[in-house]
Amino acid sequence: MDLGLDSKVAWVLGASSGLGRASAAALAGEGASVAVSARDEAKLAQSAHAIEQETGSRCVAVPLDVTDAAAIPAAADRIASELGPVEMLVANAGGPPPGSFPSFDEDALRAAFELTTASAWRLAQAVVPSMRARGAGVIIFITSSSTKEVIPGLLFSNMMRAAVVGMAKTMSKELGPDGIRVLCVAPGRIxxxxxxxxxxxxxxxxxxxxxxxxxxxxxxxxxxxxGEPREFGDVVAFLASGRASYMTGTSVVVDGGLLNSILS
Ligand SMILES: NC(=O)c1ccc[n+]([C@@H]2O[C@H](COP(=O)([O-])OP(=O)(O)OC[C@H]3O[C@@H](n4cnc5c(N)ncnc54)[C@H](OP(=O)(O)O)[C@@H]3O)[C@@H](O)[C@H]2O)c1
Missing domain, CATH: 1.10.287 (Helix Hairpins)
Known part of the structure; x- marks a missing residue:
């Protein structure tokens, strides 16, 4: 199946490792020009180089800490000038720390909110105006199976990602008329x-x-x-493509059948 991503511009966060890297590689493998972001510059540059070598597509490293609110619009501007406006955003970062309710204080609460929830909001804010202007775009939030069934011991993942799903669903209603699709992809255990x-x-x-x-x-x-990261990245690439043009406002679970809920 040709996903039709040739020369489309994607921005993938948390892309020096794991699910973000696999998503970036899958998009680049389908011909997209990809900007990849994460904090560790050396590791990110290595990933970008490896993705270019593996796929033959352009991959630009744009170092960014997603908790740095001011740096997000600047990174989006840099990508727009180097590759063109972002047409596919894959919002992702490291997960919040494991732990239970009594083990956290308010500082930890704020940090988890900034990392998982506020970053998703800010990344979307940075790309939506240009997507709206073009009347097209796809925003994918990498979440977790915890958005379908809470995971004991992962309080902040259970909490902060539920807010991202609520935001994504609302955005899908508001931005659908502008041609912008908004989806979540929920990994089980990759x-x-x-x-x-x-x-x-x-x-x-x-x-x-x-x-x-x-x-x-x-x-x-x-x-x-x-799951293998590649099995996750392929789903992201499909959802980002025009082959999934009638999908928005939903969470797609990639979990090898782990969840028990029939609503998952
Ligand atoms: N793997 C799974 O099965 C699974 C299941 C459920 C949920 N998830 C969630 O999916 C997300 C990705 O997981 P993963 O397994 O791919 O993790 P991973 O292998 O640890 O990769 C995390 C990536 O995010 C980057 N990152 C971390 N903090 C960041 C920040 N503040 N700003 C920008 N980039 C940041 C890391 O690079 P730097 O450290 O250099 O920034 C790295 O590239 C996480 O939120 C995780 O909780 C994963």
Missing amino acids: ETPRVNALDQVHADRSGLSIDKVRAESWSKIPLGRY
Whole structure:
């Protein structure tokens, strides 16, 4: 299937690793020109270079901390001048810290809000005016299966991402008439550094070996394994493309069948 992304401009955040990197690679693999952002400049430059080598598409590194509100419009302007206005935004960053209600204070609450919720809002604010002016655009928020079934021990993911889904749904209603689609993609357990780190936290807390923790986790997934980042990135590329032109205002779960809810 040709996704028709040749020379379209995408901006993918949290793209030096894991799901963001895989999404950027999938979009570039379909011919899109991609700007990738994350904080660690050296790692980001390496990822951009590798994506260019792998795909032959243009990939520009635009270092950015998504919690730096002032830097977001500046990054969008830089991308517009180097590649053209952003036509596909994939908003993503590292996840908020694991922990339960009694373990956090208000500073932690604010930090999680800035990282997960406010960043999604600000990134969308930075691209919507030019999308509106052109009458087309796609905004994809990478969320989590926690938006469908809360995950014990991940209070801030459960909380902050629900707000992103509410925002995305509302935006889809408001921006659909302008030709802008807004979607969430919710990973279950995709094998990335983040998932490996969470498994290690679980192993340290429980005293179980990391292999045992992973085996237990796999046993809850009907497909019997974690997803590969590529399997996630391909879904993002499809949703960003005109092949998904009638999809907006929904959350697509990529979880190997993990969730139990029939509403997922
Ligand atoms: N993997 C899964 O199965 C899974 C499941 C549910 C939810 N999620 C969520 O999906 C998101 C991506 O997960 P992942 O597994 O791909 O994580 P990952 O491998 O740790 O990658 C996170 C990426 O985000 C960047 N990043 C972190 N904080 C940032 C910030 N403040 N500003 C800009 N970039 C930032 C990181 O680079 P720098 O550190 O250099 O900035 C890195 O490129 C996370 O929010 C995670 O919680 C993942």
